Each structure stands twice: as C-alpha cells, then as structure tokens.
Amino acid sequence: MREVFQQSLREVQERLVEIAELVVGTITDATNAFGDSDVALAERVIDSADQIEELGSALDQLTIDILARQQPVASDLRLVVGALRMSASLERMADLAQHIAQLARYRYPESAIPRGLKKTFTRMGALDVEMAGKVAELLRTQEASVIVEIRDLDDDLDELHAKVFEKVLSDKLTDNPTGVVDATLASRYHERFGDHAVSVAKQMQFFLSGTMD
C-alpha cells in the first residue's frame, strides 16, 4: 500500500514536470511568434495550450483520487494539494502564452510590437522563457534555491513592465492606438506569466518547508 502511494506521489510530480516542460515550449514558441510575426507558429501555440489544459485536468483528477483513496498527511498532503494549485498556475501560464500568440495572429502581417519596444519585448519574452524553465527545474529537482531565482527574475520582469508603460505614455505613439493596445496587453500578459511562475514557486516552498513565506 505504501509502495502504491509513493508511486502515486511520484506520478504527480512527474506529471507536473511534464506540464511545466510543455509550458516552456509554448512560451518559447509564443515569444518567437510574437517577435517574428510568425502566424503559423502562433497557431501551433494556440493548439498546444488546449493540450496543456487537458493534462492539467487529468492531473487534477489524479490528485482528487489520491486524496480520496490514500488520505495523505503532512508533506505528502502538501504536495497533493499544492499540485492542484500548481496545475492551475501552469494552465494559466499556457493561456497567457496563447494570448501573446493571439496578438501576433491578430496583427499579422503587421507586427504586434510597436516601434521602439522591440528590444524590451524580446527581453520580456526571454525572461518568461527563463522563468518557465526554472519552474520546470524546481518541480524536477525540488531545490529551494531555484525559488529565489524565480523571484529575482520576476522582479526584472516587473521593471520592464513599468518601462513599457513609460514608453507607451510618452509622446512617441500618439498616432498608433493599436500599438498602444497591443503593447499594453502584451506587457500585462508577460507580467502575469511571471506572477504565475512565482505562484508555483510559492507552492513548492509551502511543500518543502510547510510555510508560505
């Protein structure tokens, strides 16, 4: 029985890692589709987010089965409950990648990136990709040091988010309301992506230490 239970917990962890790795691929593709106005790649991102949602739902069902049948306690319970929340965050990260890809698709063949913001969005995309990679690493290794790295990356992302607004509200874009909308939404999506990565990190911290701070 204990062996079956340990196997279930390993499966929860493996499935979280699997979903997180798919999120890495999705945000990488979304960032490239957005940067290069690659509409075919954008379509693929939009499809893959649905796949991640299905895997998330299947994982939720597994965790509910474990709660019902195996009554975990202490850190095992924290992992199972945490998995429910982490899968929700990972799904939201995939949704946000999808939204970024949708912006690229809407504006095609134009670019969704207003002039003067190309470098900033390239950097935001790279930060999102790096954060997603760190989330997958954290889920795989359960190394607490990765939590700190994720929080630091999120601080960098928040700074860039503030910078986008400064730029958009400067006088450079007054003849381009579409650019203002796109930059506002894209920046918000990137920033929220980082917030969800931090949520996963917090859940792992709760799992590893039993406290949320």
Added chain:
Amino acid sequence: MREVFQQSLREVQERLVEIAELVVGTITDATNAFGDSDVALAERVIDSADQIEELGSALDQLTIDILARQQPVASDLRLVVGALRMSASLERMADLAQHIAQLARYRYPESAIPRGLKKTFTRMGALDVEMAGKVAELLRTQEASVIVEIRDLDDDLDELHAKVFEKVLSDKLTDNPTGVVDATLASRYHERFGDHAVSVAKQMQFFLSGTMD
C-alpha cells in the same frame, strides 16, 4: 465524529459565502471609485483586497486540515477541493477590483475613463457587481440555475470587452495614449473578473453534479 465533520463542511461553505460577499462590496466600491474618480474610496478598496487574501489563506488552511483529519469522499471531497480553487478565484476577483481602483488612483484628479466610454464602463462595472452577487448567491443556495445566470452575464461582459477595443481602435482617441492604456487595462480587468466568477460557477457545478461541463 460525523457531526464534527458536517460542522467543518458547513464552516467551509459559510466562509466561502463570507468571502464572496466581501468581493461584492469590493467590486461595488471599485466600480464607484473608477466611475467617480473617488480616490478615498479607491484606497479603501486597495486595503480590503488584502483582508480578502487573508480570509482566503485561512480558508485554505481549514480545507487542508479537513483533508488531513477527516478524509472526506465523494461530494464532500469535491466541496473541500472545490473550496481550495474557489477561494483562489475569489482572491483573484478581489485583486482585479484592486487593480481597477488603482487605475482610478493613478489618474486622479483626472478620470481614468476616456471620453465616449463612460457608459460602457458603467455597464461593465454593473455586470461585475451582479456576477459577484450571483456567485455569493450560488455559494449560499447551491442552486444550479444560478450557474446558468452567471454564464449568461459573462457573455454580456465579453461583448462589451470587444466593444471597448473597437472604440479604442477607432480614430477617436489618437491624442490620448493614457486613455487607450487605461481603457485597455480596465476592460481586461473587468473581463477577467467575469472569467473568475465563471470559474467559481464551474467548481460549484462540479460539486453539485460531479462533472465539469
């Protein structure tokens, strides 16, 4: 033991209702602060969202205790697991009310609502308030018919969200990038608020019927 357990489940439900009712107050105040550029009211909204987060964390702890000590099954388990997710959605609704209030505060003494969009945002705010009220009603009464009402309200909200973009991208706001940013963000916040109300409704459907669709 069974009596203690039933009491715990009632407490979960009561706390969800309590949080949902606070969300109704918060989104009502946020909508008024945004519509009237009332900076004092905006400050109160920003404070109340933190209170809701604390209540949400306390409820999460209660549900984890119940999972650990009382090993619920079937619909009881669905309620407890659902409570974890619903509290997260209610907290996000409060966050979004906070973001709406922040927009009002940033622009004060100017209005955050660009000209020509006052009526649309008044309607979006009213829809958010109504949806939050329906969420509280659903949690209190557990009446499946309310789920349908919430979904219908969300459809209305999505239509208005699309309308805001049409308006913003028409040629009326080209001299007002701040207005474009504010309208884009505010509309997105309202739309996400509705999405989270629908998430709560879906969780209640799962609790009531055992299926997600």
